[in-house]
Amino acid sequence: MPKIDFKGITKSFGPTTVIRRFNASVEDGEFLVLLGPSGCGKSTLLRMIAGLTDISGGELLFDGALANDWTPKQRGVAFVFQSYALYPHMTVRANIAFPLVMDRFRKWHHIPFVNMVQRWKVMRQPEVADAVERIAEQLELTPLLDRRPASLSGGQRQRVALGRSLVRDPSLYLLDEPLSNLDAKLRTQMRSEITTLHQKVKRTFVYVTHDQVEAMTMATRIVVMNQGYIQQIGTPDEIYDTPANTFVARFVGAPPMNLLPVKVAGQTLHAEGDSHWQHDGGAPKGATSAIFGIRPEKLRLTAPGAGRLPARVAVIERLGAETVLGCRLGAEAADVSGISTEDLVFVRTPGHPGFAHGEACGLDYDAGDVVWFDKSSGQNVAATPVVSTPEPAFEG
Amino acid sequence: MSTPTISRQRLTALVPYAFVAVPLAYLGVFMFWPLLRQMWMSLTDTRLMNPTKGDFIGLENYRHLLADPQFYTSLHVTVVYTLLTVIFGVGLGTISALAINRPFPGRTIVRAVLLFGWAVPNVAATLIWLWIYNGPSGVANELTEWLGLGRVQWLTSIDMALPSIMIVTVWQVAPFVMLVMLAALQSVPDEVREAARVDGADALNVFRNVTLPYILPTMQLVSLLVAVWSIRRFEIIYLLTGGGPIGSTSTLVVQIRLTAFEDYDLGLASAYGAVGLVLALLVALVHFIFERRRARVMSK
Ligand SMILES: Nc1ncnc2c1ncn2[C@@H]1O[C@H](COP(=O)(O)OP(=O)(O)OP(=O)(O)O)[C@@H](O)[C@H]1O
Numbered sequence: 223m224p225k226i227d228f229k230g231i232t233k234s235f236g237p238t239t240v241i242r243r244f245n246a247s248v249e250d251g252e253f254l255v256l257l258g259p260s261g262c263g264k265s266t267l268l269r270m271i272a273g274l275t276d277i278s279g280g281e282l283l284f285d286g287a288l289a290n291d292w293t294p295k296q297r298g299v300a301f302v303f304q305s306y307a308l309y310p311h312m313t314v315r316a317n318i319a320f321p322l323v324m325d326r327f328r329k330w331h332h333i334p335f336v337n338m339v340q341r342w343k344v345m346r347q348p349e350v351a352d353a354v355e356r357i358a359e360q361l362e363l364t365p366l367l368d369r370r371p372a373s374l375s376g377g378q379r380q381r382v383a384l385g386r387s388l389v390r391d392p393s394l395y396l397l398d399e400p401l402s403n404l405d406a407k408l409r410t411q412m413r414s415e416i417t418t419l420h421q422k423v424k425r426t427f428v429y430v431t432h433d434q435v436e437a438m439t440m441a442t443r444i445v446v447m448n449q450g451y452i453q454q455i456g457t458p459d460e461i462y463d464t465p466a467n468t469f470v471a472r473f474v475g476a477p478p479m480n481l482l483p484v485k486v487a488g489q490t491l492h493a494e495g496d497s498h499w500q501h502d503g504g505a506p507k508g509a510t511s512a513i514f515g516i517r518p519e520k521l522r523l524t525a526p527g528a529g530r531l532p533a534r535v536a537v538i539e540r541l542g543a544e545t546v547l548g549c550r551l552g553a554e555a556a557d558v559s560g561i562s563t564e565d566l567v568f569v570r571t572p573g574h575p576g577f578a579h580g581e582a583c584g585l586d587y588d589a590g591d592v593v594w595f596d597k598s599s600g601q602n603v604a605a606t607p608v609v610s611t612p613e614p615a616f617e618g
Numbered sequence: 619m620s621t622p623t624i625s626r627q628r629l630t631a632l633v634p635y636a637f638v639a640v641p642l643a644y645l646g647v648f649m650f651w652p653l654l655r656q657m658w659m660s661l662t663d664t665r666l667m668n669p670t671k672g673d674f675i676g677l678e679n680y681r682h683l684l685a686d687p688q689f690y691t692s693l694h695v696t697v698v699y700t701l702l703t704v705i706f707g708v709g710l711g712t713i714s715a716l717a718i719n720r721p722f723p724g725r726t727i728v729r730a731v732l733l734f735g736w737a738v739p740n741v742a743a744t745l746i747w748l749w750i751y752n753g754p755s756g757v758a759n760e761l762t763e764w765l766g767l768g769r770v771q772w773l774t775s776i777d778m779a780l781p782s783i784m785i786v787t788v789w790q791v792a793p794f795v796m797l798v799m800l801a802a803l804q805s806v807p808d809e810v811r812e813a814a815r816v817d818g819a820d821a822l823n824v825f826r827n828v829t830l831p832y833i834l835p836t837m838q839l840v841s842l843l844v845a846v847w848s849i850r851r852f853e854i855i856y857l858l859t860g861g862g863p864i865g866s867t868s869t870l871v872v873q874i875r876l877t878a879f880e881d882y883d884l885g886l887a888s889a890y891g892a893v894g895l896v897l898a899l900l901v902a903l904v905h906f907i908f909e910r911r912r913a914r915v916m917s918k
């Protein structure tokens with residue numbers, strides 16, 4: 223079972239560079255999620271692992287062996303495509319059996335008719351037939367085995383695609399946004415099914431998504447990417463609690479982390495506008511300006527006048543078990559009629575907080591929950607950066 | 619409900635018929651009517667000298683046809699010519715499409731050159747080939763002599779005349795097939811081909827299991843077209859050999875011309891035409907049976 227190492231992997235299409243100096247390693251049995259916005263190079267990276275796209279520079283190592291020029295077959299990977307890529311002319315059974323049939327294919331089977339007879343024989347070999355039946359049962363596809371992909375629903379096709387990749391028992395699974403075409407309910411269901419599967423087969427998974435919920439719930443480790451650069455590598459908790467920079471802070475979490483550019487004057491923080499508050503915890507040493515980051519659920523709603531930050535409720539979103547409030551900072555009757563949510567501070571609070579739109583309120587937090595970012599580079603000040611980006615990631 | 623509403627509803631119901639009526643009228647005037655006339659004529663003894671005055675003679679023309687050895691020769695020549703031009707035309711066209719479907723330097727130029735045969739008008743192309751095949755001075759003979767095969771009587775020997783005509787036909791048809799198959803190849807999703815590669819298929823298996831099933835319907839359709847064209851082809855054969863030598867290249871269509879304009883027997887010529895029509899319909903029938911079967915299998 224391979225350990226995969228990326229050593230300065232680079233990919234360019236003509237003059238445009240899509241992946242830049244990608245360094246990482248995937249341990250055996252890991253569920254690694256590649257997370258990033260659309261177009262950041264996730265699929266490209268996955269295709270390079272599979273051998274479907276050639277590598278422009280750097281080294282890809284499978285268990286220490288240089289694998290840059292291996293064919294997809296030599297790498298022994300399973301790939302689940304974003305579009306499923308089922309064989310439309312074959313039944314579900316033949317689709318799932320196809321990798322096994324190809325494994326048992328010999329050069330001389332290319333002779334016409336021999337080829338048909340051999341296919342027929344291989345499909346009837348007990349080890350092939352049983353493997354297909356077993357996978358089908360596992361994925362609840364048994365009643366569909368003699369249907370063709372065109373007559374299946376999206377979720378069923380998805381499961382066939384998974385089945386086809388499972389049947390050969392590869393050591394490495396590559397999945398490219400396999401759930402993106404499913405509806406919300408099915409997506410949740412398949413999410414836990416894939417997680418269960420990973421625990422059961424104990425193989426390495428590399429899973430591409432731009433959905434941070436998928437990443438947070440499924441991954442053992444997450445690689446956050448943006449514009450071909452790694453932004454952060456870490457466990458879901460590390461990514462969530464100590465984002466390496468403002469890009470990660472914004473990208474992971476819904477609503478995202480509140481990021482406030484502030485001026486530091488001793489124990490007082492001055493935000494844009496004229497709101498300021500007492501901050502008794504530590505601030506970045508020596509800096510006069512920084513970015514103050516705090517997760518919405520770490521903020522507490524208080525009565526007006528109490529709490530460190532005076533604010534006013536501008537947006538209320540009831541989600542059932544919890545409520546998200548967008549507040550505008552400032553003690554004065556700040557304008558809360560604007561539509562822009564740009565400068566709102568979001569608060570996530572359980573149940574119904576009992577504040578109405580436009581009402582004044584206060585916000586409070588524990589100083590230990592604050593994450594500080596450098597004003598110009600956007601890097602987390604406390605955490606040592608794991609980052610390859612030379613550009614400032616903070617754009618707001 | 620008031621009466622005007624009902625009549626408007628009726629009118630709306632009639633609209634589809636109006637749309638169908640236009641092409642139907644067109645087909646009626648230009649196809650079904652002449653076809654019926656021809657069918658009728660094949661049951662008369664109409665002569666070219668007196669085309670409006672033919673008497674009904676029942677199946678006499680067909681009886682004559684079945685007793686004439688030239689009819690069987692023509693039928694045989696037509697079937698062989700059609701079958702082989704379909705196999706080689708579609709085969710060669712598809713292979714060139716596959717070869718040219720991947721990026722390589724000079725691809726656009728190669729494509730243009732390969733299309734040449736199809737772009738040249740039939741008659742002009744045939745005249746070029748007449749010159750190529752020309753007995754003592756033709757390029758074809760120079761080539762065979764250079765290869766040490768000696769001179770070949772391309773168009774004047776019974777054995778070589780039909781193959782020579784088929785070479786010209788394939789030369790004309792293959793580029794068209796290539797063009798159509800290129801379009802069909804564009805419809806094969808890259809990801810499905812890549813999936814097959816990941817599943818361990820070699821190039822030939824990717825072709826057999828992915829590419830071929832995708833392009834097969836188009837291949838069948840283009841085969842139908844080429845077959846019907848071959849059954850109906852006239853200029854190439856008439857200009858190259860005129861049906862000879864000794865009727866060895868005389869297809870049904872060439873035979874129609876001979877019977878109608880040299881023997882003046884329009885009735886018998888119509889009977890030949892009817893047989894050609896049946897042949898074309900048979901080909902179309904085979905095609906539709908394949909289509910129906912595929913539709914049934916794929917929707918399961
Ligand atoms: N064959 C190609 N030629 C040129 N540019 C390409 C090619 N394939 C991908 N790209 C570019 O590479 C970048 C990354 O593409 P990629 O498909 O890896 O994105 P992604 O992260 O998977 O996005 P998504 O979430 O939308 O699938 C994009 O800007 C894309 O335009």
Ligand SMILES: [Mg+2]
Nearest residue numbers: 264265304398
């Ligand atoms: Mg992608």
